[in-house]
Amino acid sequence: MSNPQENQFTNLEEWVTSWEKGQTGFHEAKGSKLLQINIDKVLAGRTGVKFFFPLCGKAVDMKWLADMGHTVVGVEISEKAICEFFEESKMSYSEEPVPTIPGAKVFRNTEKTVSLYQCDISSFSSSLEGQFGAIWDRGALIVINLKDRAKYVALLVSLMAPDCRFLLDTLLYNPEKFPGPPYCIPNEEVRNLFEPYCDIESLQEEDIFDEECKNCGMEYLIEKIHLLVHKS
Ligand SMILES: C[S@@+](CC[C@H](N)C(=O)[O-])C[C@H]1O[C@@H](n2cnc3c(N)ncnc32)[C@H](O)[C@@H]1O
Numbered sequence: 001m002s003n004p005q006e007n008q009f010t011n012l013e014e015w016v017t018s019w020e021k022g023q024t025g026f027h028e029a030k031g032s033k034l035l036q037i038n039i040d041k042v043l044a045g046r047t048g049v050k051f052f053f054p055l056c057g058k059a060v061d062m063k064w065l066a067d068m069g070h071t072v073v074g075v076e077i078s079e080k081a082i083c084e085f086f087e088e089s090k091m092s093y094s095e096e097p098v099p100t101i102p103g104a105k106v107f108r109n110t111e112k113t114v115s116l117y118q119c120d121i122s123s124f125s126s127s128l129e130g131q132f133g134a135i136w137d138r139g140a141l142i143v144i145n146l147k148d149r150a151k152y153v154a155l156l157v158s159l160m161a162p163d164c165r166f167l168l169d170t171l172l173y174n175p176e177k178f179p180g181p182p183y184c185i186p187n188e189e190v191r192n193l194f195e196p197y198c199d200i201e202s203l204q205e206e207d208i209f210d211e212e213c214k215n216c217g218m219e220y221l222i223e224k225i226h227l228l229v230h231k232s
Helices: 012-020 033-043 061-067 079-088 146-158 187-194 211-215
Strands: 048-052 073-077 092-098 105-109 115-117 132-137 160-172 196-207 222-230
Touching: 012 079, 033 132, 033 160, 033 196, 033 222, 048 196, 048 211, 061 073, 061 115, 079 105, 079 115, 092 160, 146 187, 160 187, 160 196, 187 196, 187 222
Parallel strands: 048 073, 048 132, 073 115, 132 160
Antiparallel strands: 092 105, 105 115, 160 222, 196 222
């Protein structure tokens, strides 16, 4: 059966413009409740974990984790989002070019606990920061254009250290009723994408349907958290 969302497409300029116009309804000013609830499953008793935040926006969870003694690397196309993250977190920061990615910059706080790459995620690779002990993917896989999904998944898998614990946040709704992004990622699609490499555990489902969803034509909206680890 064909996917009604397969021809939807968002380009990088549209994301940059959204940030410039302040159209960032996805941003959670108090951080992600679902990450907070499931953090023990990610850490699994480890300290000083190196986290990867693909398509990080200005997620305040990055400061939360850095304050707990972890390190964070994020990738985000909007320089405005990155600068707002450091300014709103009251972290002094500096920027430098990334020699291997034309036009890209990396922004780091003084303590070097948070490093945010301003570039297209498709340019990022393990050659820049090695592999990660944890990944938090919220608002990332669900906004990647369908034609780029498999490549994005291959990148994330390549960034997983052997002990990596990867929390994936997806949305479930009827794709006939809303075009996306954010795209619906049914559980079967999560399995198709990740099962060749990972064991997958469903951790939590949250009903997040509200008036705004109703106005968009949706009938239900579920946010779902999956835990992915390398295949045993
Ligand atoms: C839905 S938002 C989620 C932001 C963040 N993860 C959060 O939970 O608040 C998606 C973010 O990805 C960025 N973005 C979209 N496509 C990108 C790409 N190909 N490479 C890097 N950043 C991208 C956008 O600018 C936007 O900030």
